[in-house]
Amino acid sequence: MGTDNWHLALEYDQWVSLPVAGTRPSARYKHAAVVVDEKLYIVGGSRNGRYLSDVQVARGGQSVSLVGSKLIMFGGEDKRRHLMNDVHILDLETMAWNVAETIQTPPAPRFDHTATVHANRYLQIYGGCTHSIFFNDLHVLDLETLEWSQPQIQGDLVSPRAGHAGVSIDEKWFMVGGGDNRNGASETLVMDLHKLAISVLTNVKGRHPLASEGLSVSSTFLDGDQYLVAFGGYNGKYNNESPAAAAAAASVTAAYALAKSESLDFTNFNSKPKVELSVKINVIKEEKKTLESTIREVEAENSQLMEKLEDLKVTHVDLTKELHSVQNQLASEKSRCDDLEAQILDLQKKLSSMQSIEQQVQELRSQNSAIEQDMELASTAQTQGSGGVWRWIAG
Template sequence: MASSGLAYPDRFYAAAAYAGFGAGGATSSAAISRFQNDVALLLYGLHQQATVGPCNVPKPRAWNPVEQSKWTSWHGLGSMPSAEAMRLFVKILEEEDPGWYSRVPEFNSEPVVDIQMHPKEEPQIVPASTNGTSISEPKIISENGSSVETQDKDVILEGLSTVSSLDEWTPLSISGHHPKPRYEHGATVLQDKMYIFGGNHNGRYLSDLQALDLKSLTWSKIDAKLQAESSDSAKTSQIAPCAGHSLITWGHKFFSIAGHTKDPSEGITVKEFDPHTCTWSIVRTYGKSPVSRGGQTVTLVGTTLVLFGGEDAKRCLLNDLHILDLETMTWDDVDAIGTPPSPRSDHAAACHTDRYLLIFGGGSHATCFNDLHVLDLQTMEWSRPKQQGLTPSPRAGHAGATVGENWYIVGGGNNKSGVSETLVLNMSTLTWSVVSTVEGRVPLASEGMTLVHSSYNGYDYLISFGGYNGRYSNEVYTLKLSLKSDSKSTTKEETVSDTTSRVAEPEVETSQDGKIREIAMDSADSDLKNSTDEASEQLLAALKAEKDELEATLNREQLQTVQLKEDIAQAESRNVELTKELQAVRGQLAAEQSRCFKLEVDVAELRQKLQSMDALEKEVELLRRQRAASEQAALDAKQRQSSGGMWGWLVGTPPDDKSES
């Protein structure tokens, strides 16, 4: 949203004046000409919702399409809070006309308005005096025309005190330069400030550090530097961008642990930020550092940090367990007994009574989980406890925060859509319940958002920031939690006690002459009443025992159903993974079959060549024999010829002269 320098509701009234909405929500010709009919009707409905409240005006009976459309636009907003209607009004106006504020006359001098509602008439807007940030309650006009004044006290609202709705998510109107929209960032609360560090925006890792003052609701960017390892304090540099890391407050500082980076190191990096010096420093740790990763959970347990799961730089999912002692800064690789959670990332973790580590949800490359695992940090044993209440839907990328024994879970996704309900788990009874549900495509139904807890003026607040649900968000929402029921239960007990004591007292009545006389009950009536009470008590005890037995049976059946659903989900998950492996094996077999067929063809060709070579060898052998026989015959003939000539020479017979014959 554009920064106009105005705070709600002033920004809304400036936008309404610019849009042409006059008293009673009347739409001027300027608004009609400036916007399309559907946009003008939507702005009208939001204006009425913001200034008057939910539509209680009866639907127009006369056939008038304009009034019908205006009533439908207003009535369709239901019970939307006034602050949300103001925010949407300004947002739609800025989307339709981004430069509207530069064309608005100076608005600070204009009076703020109060609302008066006349029955069976259009709502009217009349000027009211203002004084700084004080808010005066409006005057309500009754049906007979007389005015009924409400409280006329000025109430100074600041920070989170401006949130009035309990157990309902409310967008905060925040001044200052808003951080860039992001998800997979880190968030923590330190000294009434919520710090935001890093994250992912459009595939790029961020390294900026932002602070939201929870008292003034103002954003500010912190120019933080990285202190070099050298002893020379003047040597500083920028911190490396990262996403999927964890921010943990410890004392007057906070740590940033792990996270994905452009150039990942072999082991996890631990960084420390000091708000007094606005300086980051790399913490030197000892022991075997866990492999670098992102999407893990880091939980503060006493003086230690418990790290579980995540995804390394090679996209390999992890389910290992490591503990960092913050006093000695030493890593310890833990081998717990029992069945650990399956490898996962983007899950949530919490600690209960500094002994039990709870792991919920998360995702693998193929599926999302809704299982709950508990690690006993004393015995180092994993378990799958029985859960009560509703069964949470599978999700990954959700955020969690603990308030006392309650663990709140917000957002996340399931590969199809964002999760809209806000859950709470009572960690003592392991009972799930729904706190609030949002409608529409809002940042609260996102992945990669952050959730922190802060206390202000006796109330507990949950504060969410960022996330991704198709678009990146930089909006801040808060949930004001209900007060604890201790005082209410005490009051109820006192009331019951007082009522019992009053019933036990003798009944008295005042006679006409003003005398007070005691009405004593007859002993027979008293005995009858006592016997009736005993029979009633026995009947109630029997009914209560039967009810308890039925509830126990129902709880067992529900737990069995939940267990069966979890077993089915795990079986389906295993089936999906086995199917993928089977497909991969089939692909390999097909490749091997093709290779074998090719080899068979090559073997057949070689056999044919070998047969041809055998025939050639036989022919060569035959020729060799023929040649040898010819050579032997020639040699024999030569020997005979040479032998006859020698004997003739010895006996004196000259050789024949063929030439003479």
């Protein structure tokens, strides 16, 4: 399939892998995407628990909205799971990011919200969550004054949610799915962007794929009618169901038709022309090839992981041996230290005893010196006395 006329080779109701020239972005999820002038811009996201840094700030769960030639990115969480409520702007002409210096009170830091732009001026943020709190509030940023406000929502009271998807059509903002990590949101909502009034358009029952978190929704025209097409999501399982839709895309989760009266009614797609059996067989064959390729990739990845596990086991054994060796050395050194401490204590005792002996020696020396002085004086006196007697006799 060529890169110039790839759309001419598309088959009815079938997904195909598009040819892409150049280096592909790394695989990811929880990213933001927007189409501008036949170009798809992918912003941020997460891979293997690590947020990607191919935008100004590595993050996931953020929203990205197109305004003229600029992309407006709000919120999300960074690779350390710090929640944010900042606004970054990408100029598509210069491809330069800038941080918007907003005024007034911004929304609480959050991620997995949805956003839209009204009248090419007002960025609107609805719902989302922190790591423990879910929101059903509305915040508006005036992109000319960069001033935040929180208008009161009119209409129906709806439950807080995150991971929902939204798409704007004229003055209507349709929101599908989401949840609060316990229950999926079953309502399809529509907000009048002029009146800021929200209403429940329809409900689904049970564990319907539309009551999922992390799904996407888009709008398209088919045979003069406008449709919303939702794909994917997670509600205890990952969804990629494939109803017999008359859209040129397979594995859609659900689809809704937007009538001219602007009311959104569920459309039975079984009334559309059915796909020929041969086409379905080709689809199944392609899906089989894709599954087999995926299995091979998983097996190769599993083999690599097993090799890494064996390497880790060997490393663990070596480290265990080294630890035991170090522990033995420490035990030997401890015993040696105990012996040295005993020797030091014995030497201290001997030193104390020597000091006592030295004092006794000094005392004996003092006594001996005193005795010697007394003997010397006695000797001198005796000598002097003896000479006087002889002088008397001689005289």
